[in-house]
Amino acid sequence: MADDLEETIEKNAKGPAKASTDAGSVEQHSLPDQIEADKYLASKEAAKSKKRGLRFNKLVPPGAE
Numbered sequence: 001m002a003d004d005l006e007e008t009i010e011k012n013a014k015g016p017a018k019a020s021t022d023a024g025s026v027e028q029h030s031l032p033d034q035i036e037a038d039k040y041l042a043s044k045e046a047a048k049s050k051k052r053g054l055r056f057n058k059l060v061p062p063g064a065e
Contacts, residue, residue, distance in 0.1 A: 005037070009031075009035070013031055
């Protein structure tokens with residue numbers, strides 16, 4: 001899903017910001033808005049992960065009991 005969004009952002013960045021024809025006009029979302037959407041979706045995907053980014057373990061050397 002994130003790859004699709006990255007491809008869409010890249011495609012939209014290469015395309016025109018505005019386009020108009022006889023049928024109507026189209027305007028894409030701004031690039032900063034697309035980047036924020038990508039960051040938001042990436043953070044949601046990271047939050048779903050069961051792995052924690054930081055883990056604390058207590059090390060007890062042998063014979064210290």
